[in-house]
Amino acid sequence: xxxxxxxxxxxxxxxxxxxxxxxxxxxxxxxxxxxxxxxxxxxxxxxxxxxxxxxxxxxxxxxxxxxxxxxxxxxxxxxxxxxxxxxxxxxxxxxxxxxxxxxxxxxxxxxxxxxxxxxxxxxxxxxxxxxxxxxxxxxxxxxxxxxxxxxxxxxxxxxxxxxxxxxxxxxxxxxxxxxxxxxxxxxxxxxxxxxxxxxxxxxxxxxxxxxxxxxxxxxxxxxxxxxxxxxxxxxxxxxxxxxxxxxxxxxxxxxxxxxxxxxxxxxxxxxxxxxxxxxxxxxxxxxxxxxxxxxxxxxxxxxxxxxxxxxxxxxxxxxxxxxxxxxxxxxxxxxxxxxxxxxxxxxxxxxxxxxxxxxxxxxxxxxxxxxxxxxxxxxxxxxxxxxxxxxxxxxxxxxxx
Numbered sequence: 001x002x003x004x005x006x007x008x009x010x011x012x013x014x015x016x017x018x019x020x021x022x023x024x025x026x027x028x029x030x031x032x033x034x035x036x037x038x039x040x041x042x043x044x045x046x047x048x049x050x051x052x053x054x055x056x057x058x059x060x061x062x063x064x065x066x067x068x069x070x071x072x073x074x075x076x077x078x079x080x081x082x083x084x085x086x087x088x089x090x091x092x093x094x095x096x097x098x099x100x101x102x103x104x105x106x107x108x109x110x111x112x113x114x115x116x117x118x119x120x121x122x123x124x125x126x127x128x129x130x131x132x133x134x135x136x137x138x139x140x141x142x143x144x145x146x147x148x149x150x151x152x153x154x155x156x157x158x159x160x161x162x163x164x165x166x167x168x169x170x171x172x173x174x175x176x177x178x179x180x181x182x183x184x185x186x187x188x189x190x191x192x193x194x195x196x197x198x199x200x201x202x203x204x205x206x207x208x209x210x211x212x213x214x215x216x217x218x219x220x221x222x223x224x225x226x227x228x229x230x231x232x233x234x235x236x237x238x239x240x241x242x243x244x245x246x247x248x249x250x251x252x253x254x255x256x257x258x259x260x261x262x263x264x265x266x267x268x269x270x271x272x273x274x275x276x277x278x279x280x281x282x283x284x285x286x287x288x289x290x291x292x293x294x295x296x297x298x299x300x301x302x303x304x305x306x307x308x309x310x311x312x313x314x315x316x317x318x319x320x321x322x323x324x325x326x327x328x329x330x331x332x333x334x335x336x337x338x339x340x341x342x343x344x345x346x347x348x349x350x351x352x353x354x355x356x357x358x359x360x361x362x363x364x365x366x367x368x369x370x371x372x373x374x375x376x377x378x379x380x381x382x383x384x385x386x387x388x389x390x391x392x393x394x395x396x397x398x399x400x401x
Contacts, residue, residue, distance in 0.1 A: 003243045009229055009236065012259035017267055020260055025059040027244045027256035028224065032060055034247060035222045039254075042212060042225045043067035043089065045079040046311045047276045051268050052226035052257055053086075066090045068215055068223075072207040074098055074313035076335055082277040092211040098315060099376035101207060103349075106200030107386050109317035110188060112234070115201040118192040122199075122368045123353065193366045195389055197374040203313070213251065222252050228265075229258045266303035279334060281307030307334070315342050315381060321390070321397040328387075328401035343401065346382015348372045 012020070032039055041053045049067075057063050067089045071080065083089050096104075108115055191199065216223060229239040238246075239258045246253050257265075269276055270283045284292040285301040292306070307330075314331050315338075332339040351373045358369050374389075376382050384401065391398045 002240045004240045006236070006240065009239065009259060013230070013261055015259075017264050017271075020257075020264060021055070021268070024055060024244075024256045024260070027254065028056055028059045031222070031224065031245050031254040031256070034245075038219070038221045040066040040068050040090075040215075040219070040221050040223055042223045043069050043083065043086070044226075044312070045069060045075065045083040045086075045277055046226075047269060047280055047305075048226035048228065048257070048265055050274065050276050051265050052224055054272075054274055055256070056224055064088055066221075068092060068212065070094065070208045070211050072098065072313065074207065074315055076277075076279050076308075076311060076314060077338070078279040078334070079277050079311055090215075092215050094207045094211050096206055098203065098207065098313075099381060101203045102198070102381065103375045104198075105202035105206070106198030107317060107383070108201060108203050108313075109199060109386065109390060110191065110321065111318050112201040112204075114188050114191075115199050115318070118188065119198075119200040119202070121192050190393055191390070193368050194393060196370055196372075197386060197389070203316070207313070216251075222254070224254045224256060226257055227255045228260055228262065230261055263303055266305070270303065277311070279308045279311055280305040314338055315383065317383070317386070317399065320399045321394065326400055328383075328399070332401075341380045343380065343384040344382075345377040345380025346374055346385050347377040349375045 012023070015023075039056075041049065041056050043049045043053055053065075053067050057065050065088070067083075067086055069083045069089055069091050071083075071091050071093050083091070102108075106115065106119060110118075212223065215221070227235050227238075229236045235258070239255065242249055244254060244256050244258050246255075266283050268274065283303055283305055284294060285296045286292050286304050287298075287301065292304075293301070314327075314335065316327075319325060320327055328339070328342070331342070349372065351370050353369075354371050355369060358367050360367060360369075374382060374385055387399045387401055
């Protein structure tokens with residue numbers, strides 16, 4: 001059963017910032033007490049985690065609480081400098097480089113859910129159980145009726161993703177009662193079958209989550225993380241299942257700001273004068289015409305950053321096809337060297353999943369089975385080619401670069 005519902009989240013999100021701060025501090029104390037001080041802040045150097053670090057250290061009156069940063073090499077250079085200048089920052093590193101992750105698991109494009117569905121759809125096509133394989137593909141195509149006893153992979157192909165902590169078959173709280181994911185099988189089927197490169201959602205797990213989990217196990221410590229429920233449907237559902245402090249989760253995690261909005265984060269920074277990374281520029285108010293102001297003349301005026309609105313992995317393509325997304329153009333402006341490395345290079349290589357015995361068609365499913373695929377090279381990641389191929393297939397969702 002879920003701990004909360006969407007209505008409760010809306011009520012919390014509507015609270016004034018001062019009340020949200022008090023509630024967040026209460027959750028921070030509960031987490032700290034529960035684990036007897038064995039806690040740390042998962043620190044990305046971004047504005048959200050900078051606010052969280054400030055709140056945690058202020059609430060606990062302890063500036064020695066570790067700020068743990070996963071140095072993936074995928075952040076803006078300005079972010080990395082900001083982290084190095086943060087007191088008591090500890091740095092962990094992944095076991096694989098990003099180009100190795102892409103060559104092994106695929107380029108991160110479209111969205112995490114879609115990329116994950118494509119990754120498994122392509123691998124399942126060579127299942128030893130041909131009948132099961134065909135049945136799963138029929139379900140993916142919507143040509144076969146859904147069953148209450150579907151396996152996890154069938155639901156992946158159908159776009160139904162079971163949530164951590166949810167079991168059962170049907171009914172309230174069961175995995176099969178969850179809403180359809182953002183995976184649109186009709187729209188993205190062409191990407192699965194036509195694009196000549198691996199697509200996957202494993203990069204965050206390998207580059208960030210795995211080294212963070214290793215840190216947590218080694219130090220027997222439990223993280224505060226600055227995720228907001230409004231950022232994605234997955235994060236919203238995660239909050240509804242576990243609340244802010246997921247004591248009972250397989251990997252316990254505290255998200256004490258989950259009910260905050262991006263406006264809250266910016267308002268906290270502006271009101272407190274909290275230093276953030278220079279990559280964001282200044283925080284200003286905006287009006288309906290796009291004019292900016294240092295102070296608000298209307299309480300409803302939104303806040304924005306004059307440079308980056310969000311940071312993160314600069315080579316990530318998740319959501320880059322959105323109408324107002326300019327991340328690669330922004331990368332070219334703010335970090336030309338990283339931009340060139342991203343766009344240049346690439347090469348054709350043998351497809352490790354190629355199966356010479358696989359037929360072109362398996363029922364109504366067109367097997368993705370190229371002999372050669374596009375992968376990064378020593379000269380660069382080859383993302384320009386990836387984007388060009390995607391844009392040719394989806395001209396209405398062009399990624400700008």
